[in-house]
Amino acid sequence: MSAPQKTARNSQEILGSLIDAAKKAGADAADALYVEGVSSSVSYRLGKLEDVERAESYDLGLRVFVGQKVAFVSSSDFSAAALGELPGRAVAMARLAPEDKFAGLAPQDRLAKDIPALDLEDPVEPAAQQMIDWARDVEAAAMAVPGVTNSEGGGASFTRHAVALATSTGFYGRYAGTSHSLGVAVLAGEGTGMERDYDYVTARHAGDMRKAADVGRTAGEKAVRRLNPRKVKSQAVPVVFHPDEAAGLLGHFSGAISGASIARGVSFLKDRMGERIFAPGIQIIDDPHRVRGLRSKPFDGEGVANNCLALIEDGVLQSWLLDCASARQLGLQTTGHAARGTGGPPSPSITNLYLAPGTLSPEDLIGDIEQGFYVTELMGMGVNGVTGDYSRGAAGFWIEKGKIAYPVSEVTIAGNLKDMFAKLTPASDLEFRHGTNAPTVRIEGMTIAGS
Numbered sequence: 001m002s003a004p005q006k007t008a009r010n011s012q013e014i015l016g017s018l019i020d021a022a023k024k025a026g027a028d029a030a031d032a033l034y035v036e037g038v039s040s041s042v043s044y045r046l047g048k049l050e051d052v053e054r055a056e057s058y059d060l061g062l063r064v065f066v067g068q069k070v071a072f073v074s075s076s077d078f079s080a081a082a083l084g085e086l087p088g089r090a091v092a093m094a095r096l097a098p099e100d101k102f103a104g105l106a107p108q109d110r111l112a113k114d115i116p117a118l119d120l121e122d123p124v125e126p127a128a129q130q131m132i133d134w135a136r137d138v139e140a141a142a143m144a145v146p147g148v149t150n151s152e153g154g155g156a157s158f159t160r161h162a163v164a165l166a167t168s169t170g171f172y173g174r175y176a177g178t179s180h181s182l183g184v185a186v187l188a189g190e191g192t193g194m195e196r197d198y199d200y201v202t203a204r205h206a207g208d209m210r211k212a213a214d215v216g217r218t219a220g221e222k223a224v225r226r227l228n229p230r231k232v233k234s235q236a237v238p239v240v241f242h243p244d245e246a247a248g249l250l251g252h253f254s255g256a257i258s259g260a261s262i263a264r265g266v267s268f269l270k271d272r273m274g275e276r277i278f279a280p281g282i283q284i285i286d287d288p289h290r291v292r293g294l295r296s297k298p299f300d301g302e303g304v305a306n307n308c309l310a311l312i313e314d315g316v317l318q319s320w321l322l323d324c325a326s327a328r329q330l331g332l333q334t335t336g337h338a339a340r341g342t343g344g345p346p347s348p349s350i351t352n353l354y355l356a357p358g359t360l361s362p363e364d365l366i367g368d369i370e371q372g373f374y375v376t377e378l379m380g381m382g383v384n385g386v387t388g389d390y391s392r393g394a395a396g397f398w399i400e401k402g403k404i405a406y407p408v409s410e411v412t413i414a415g416n417l418k419d420m421f422a423k424l425t426p427a428s429d430l431e432f433r434h435g436t437n438a439p440t441v442r443i444e445g446m447t448i449a450g451s
Contacts, residue, residue, distance in 0.1 A: 009034075009036070009058070009078065011034040011036075011162075011164035011174060012164065012166065012172050012174070014032075014034060014060065014078070014083070015032040015033075015034055015060070015164060015165075015166035015172070016166055016172070017083070018030075018032045018060070018062050018083065018086060018087055019031070019032055019062075019166060019167070019168050021084070021086075021087035021088075022062060022064045022087040022090060022091060022168075023168060024087075025087050025088045025090075025091040026066060026091045026095075027064040027065060027066060027087070027090070027091050027094070027168075028065050028066055028067060029064075029065040029104070029105050029167075029168045029169070030062065030063060030064045030065065030087075030090075030167070030168045031062075031063050031105060031165065031166065031167040031168065031302070031303070032060060032061065032062045032063070032165070032166050032167075033060060033061045033063075033163070033164070033165050033301075033340065033341075033342050034058075034059075034060045034162075034163070034164040034165075035057075035058075035059045035060070035161065035162070035163055035164075035341075035342055036056075036057065036058045036059075036161065036162050037056070037057045037058075037159060037160065037161040037162075038054075038055070038056050038057075038125075038159065038160045038161075039053075039054070039055050039056075039057075039157065039158065039159040039160075040052075040053065040054040040055075040125075040128070040131065040157065040158050040159075041053050041054075041131075041155060041156065041157035041158070042128070042131045042132050042134075042135045042155060042156050042157075043135060043153050043154070043155040044132070044135035044136045044138075044139050044153060044154045044155065045139070045151055045152070045153035045154070046139075046150075046151055046153075047136075047139070047140070047143075049132060049135075049136075050153065052128060052131075052132070057076070058076060058078060059074060059075070059076050059342045060074065060075060060076075060078075060342055061073070061074040061075075061340075061341065061342030061343055061344075062074070062086055062087065062090050063090075063345070064087070064090040064091055064094050065094065065103060065104065065105070066091060066094040066095050067099070068099040068100055068101055068103055068104075069094045069095065069097040069098070069099055069100070069103070070094055070097060070100055070103040070345075071090050071091075071093035071094035071097055072090070072343060072344055072345065073086050073089055073090040073093070074342040074343040100325075101328075102325045102326075102328040102329050103325065104324065104325075104328070105167055105168070105169055105302070105324075106167070106169075106302040106303055106304045106324050106334065106338075107324075108169045108170075108171075110304045110305065110333070110334060110336075111167075111169070111171045111299075111303045111304060111305065112171070112173060112298065112299035112303060112304065112305040112306075113305065114305075115173055115175065115298045115299065116289050116298050118175075118289060118290070118291055118292070118293070118296045118297075118298060119204070119205075119291050119292050120175065120176065120177035120178070120204055120292065120293075120296055121160070121176045121177050121178050121204075122178040122180070122204060122205040122206060124206070125158060125160065125178075126156075126158055126180070126206060131156040131157075131158065132156075133212075134156040134182050134212045135154045135155050135156045135182075136154070137154075137212035137213060137216065138154040138155075138156070138182055138183065138184045138212040138213075138215050138216040138219075139151055139153065139154030139184050139186075139216060140216065141184075141212065141213040141214075141215070141216025141217045141220070142154070142184045142186045142216035142217065142219045142220040142223075143186065143216075143220070144216075144217075144220070145186075145188075145217060145220025145221055145223075145224060146224070147188045147189070147220075147223075147224035147227065148186050148187070148188050148220045148223060148224065149187055149188060149189060149190060149194070150186065150187040150194075151184070151185070151186045151187070152184075152185040152186065152187070152196070152198075153184065153185065154182075154183070154184035154216065155181075155182070155183060155184070156180075156181065156182045157179075157180070157181045157182075158178070158179070158180055158181075159178065159179045160176065160177070160178045161176065161177060161178075162174065162175070162176040162177075163175055163176075163297075165299070165301070165302075165303050167302075167303055171303040173298065173299050173303060175297060175298050175299075177204060177296075178204055178205070179202060179203070179204060179294070180202065180203055180204075180205070180206045180209055181200060181201070181202045182200065182201050182202075182209060182210075182212055182215055183198060183199060183200025183201070183215065183219075184198060184199065184200075184215065184216050184219045185197070185198035185219065186198070186219055186220055186223050187223060188220070188223040188224045188226070188227055189227050193227065193228065195223055195224075195226035195227050195229070195407075196223060196226075197219060197222035197223035197225075197226060198219050198222070199215050199216075199218040199219035199222065200215065201215055201433070202294060202433075202434070203292070203294075204292040204293075204294065205292060208292065222376075225397075225407065226395070226407045226409075227407070228406075228407065229395070229406075229407040229408055229409035229410075230398070230406055230407070230408055231408070231409075231410065231411075231450055231451040232373070232398060232408055232411060232448060232450040232451065233450050233451060234447070234448060234449050234450050234451075235371070235447075235448055235450075236445050236446065236447050236448070237369075237371050237372045237373055237445075237446070237448055238369050238372040238373075238399075238442055238443065238444050238445070238446070239372065239373050239374075239375060239413055239442070239443050239446040239448070240362075240365065240366055240369070240372060240373070240374045240375065240399065240440060240441070240442045240443075241375050241438075241440065241441045241442075241443070242374070242375060242376045242396070242440065243429065243430075243431070243437070243438055243439055243440055244376075244434075245375050245376065245377070245378050246355070246426075246438035246439065246440060246441040247434060247436045247437055247438045248378060249417075249420070249421075249424070249438070249441070250284065250353055250354075250355055250436050250438055251436060252383055252385075252390070252417055253284065253311075253417075253421070254286075254311075254321060254350045254353055254436075255267075255385055256268055256269040256385060256388075256417070257269055257311065257317070257319075257320050257321055258320070258321050258326075258347075258348045258349075259320045259321055259322040259323065259326025259327060259329070259330060259332075259337075259348045260326050260347055260348055261385065262320050262326070262330060263326050263329040263330055266385065266386050267385060267386070268384075268385065268386060268387055268388035268417065268418060269317065269388075269418075272317050273317055273320070274316065274317065274318075275316065275317060276314075276315045276316050276317075277312070277315065277316070277317050277418070277421050277422065278312055278315040278421050278422065278424060279315050279422065279423070279424065279425065280314055280315045281314060281315065281358075282312055282314070282315045282355070282356070282424065282426070283310060283312055283313060283314070283355070283356035284310070284311045284312035284353070284354070284355050284356070285308060285309070285310050285311065285353070285354055285356060286308070286309050286311055286321075286337075286350050286351055286352065286353045287308040287309075287351065287352045287354070288300075288306040288307070288308070288336070288351035288352065289306070289307070289308060290351075290352045290432070293351070293352040293432070293435075294352065294434060294435045295350070295351040295352050295353075295435040296351060296352060297351065299336075300323070300334075300336045300337060300338040300339070300346075301323070301338040301339045301340035301346045301349075302323060302324055302334070302338040302340075302346050304324070304334055304336040304338065305336060306335075306336030306337070306351070307336065309335060311353075319335055320332070320335070320348075321335060321337040321348040321349070321350065322334050322335040322337060322348055323337060323338035323339075323346045323347060323348045324338065324346070325345070325346070326347075326348055335348075337349055337350070337351075350435075350436065351435075352432075352435060352436075352437075353435070353436045353437075354430065354432070354436070354437040354438065355426055355430070355437070355438040355439065355441070356426070356430070357426055357427065357428045357429065357430040357439045358425060358426035358427055358428055358439065359428060360425070360427055360428060361427060361428055361429070362427045362428075362429050362439075362440040364427075365425065365427045365440060365442050366399055366402055366403075366404075366442070367402040368402060369399045369402055370400070370401060370402075371398075371399065371400060372398075372399035373394070373396060373397075373398060373399065373408065373411070373413070373446075373448055374396045374397045374398075374399055374404060375394050375395075375396040375413065376395065376396040376397065377394065377395040377396065378392045378393065378394050379392065379393035379394065379395075380392050380393045383417070387416070388416045388417035388418045389414075389416055389417075390413075390414060390415050390416060390417050390420060391412060391413070391414040392412065392413055392414075393410075393411070393412055394411055394412065394413045395407075395408065395409040395410070395411070396408055408450075410450075411448055411449060411450045412448070412449040412450075413446050413447070413448055413449075414446065414447045414449060415443070415445075415446045415447060419445075420443050420446070423443050423444040423445065424441050424442070424443050425441065425442045425443075426438070426439045426440070426441050427439045427440035427441065427442070
């Protein structure tokens with residue numbers, strides 16, 4: 001990991017002082033979180049610079065426990081007077097709060113002892129002119145594609161953030177990370193026949209990003225390929241999901257195994273622990289220690305040591321996603337998946353989640369489909385987390401005799417996630433481009449509602 005940049009504030013000293021003051025004010029336990037960030041962005045549209053922005057933020061949050069009562073306070077004011085008031089105010093609030101029998105700090109034996117080096121921080125911040133050049137070049141490359149007629153704009157952004165956490169049980173940890181992003185959205189065609197698409201890239205280090213010309217060209221080509229879409233009749237066919245859309249299926253899965261949902265009994269997977277819910281051979285893994293991973297972190301939001309965890313092994317559900325509170329509700333141990341902000345309690349959350357690749361290429365996965373649908377865009381939020389019912393607006397391409405035939409729009413795909421998971425086959429084309437990643441996937445027998 002690159003050496004953390006020095007700041008004017010000593011986060012360990014600030015957090016330690018808050019916790020000490022909270023205990024003096026009557027708290028039985030406390031933890032405190034410090035978050036600082038720098039962000040800059042530029043936007044370019046139709047060959048002209050539109051915006052150049054930069055912002056800095058500093059926030060902290062204090063959580064205090066008085067018995068089984070808990071309260072939270074947060075502040076972006078770091079003056080001595082403001083910090084001096086926070087602990088007493090938090091303790092007074094906690095004394096008035098209802099009891100929460102699941103509240104408490106992480107067990108001391110679960111706290112992270114070693115902080116792994118994950119190389120999350122790029123030591124070089126791009127100059128404003130460099131970001132302007134990226135935004136200009138990504139839009140120019142998209143507009144140069146024949147058939148592209150308009151632009152919603154290209155943009156580049158950079159963020160650097162640092163997180164520090166301290167607890168009254170003696171834990172202190174800090175890590176920092178950066179993110180570079182570059183993208184563009186354009187339109188192809190004319191009048192009522194226009195189609196829109198986009199492309200983007202995000203990476204911890206600038207050197208890991210695809211070139212602006214490549215991102216722009218891809219966005220333009222995607223928009224042109226969508227021109228002159230056809231309608232299709234309602235029918236049941238195999239549906240193939242582009243990797244970006246397949247990643248959304250993992251999002252529905254992770255929501256269904258969140259400890260908070262399981263504890264409330266509001267998940268369609270609530271009774272499926274230890275059962276096969278995907279086909280044999282399927283693996284789904286969450287890896288918080290992926291080097292340069294977009295959601296990597298060396299410890300979770302409660303200071304708990306986190307590790308790579310197979311959530312699905314050979315198609316069988318192995319674990320819920322748990323923070324300390326949901327683990328206590330379920331009579332289990334935290335899995336190190338707590339995430340939090342400065343103004344509220346931790347909750348379970350994924351890190352670098354991915355579906356392991358299969359053995360077939362995307363071409364082979366599609367090759368035996370007589371009639372099917374290749375999804376490249378999903379719209380709407382028609383997913384019921386309690387029942388697993390799934391219905392989304394979609395666009396993409398029709399498959400005929402194992403080949404992509406023509407663009408399709410204004411259809412709805414429907415099924416139930418329990419059936420969809422059981423019938424899912426992954427291709428071999430997994431790439432780690434986002435926080436959640438999947439290869440191309442095929443699902444048999446989904447319902448297409450068309451014309």
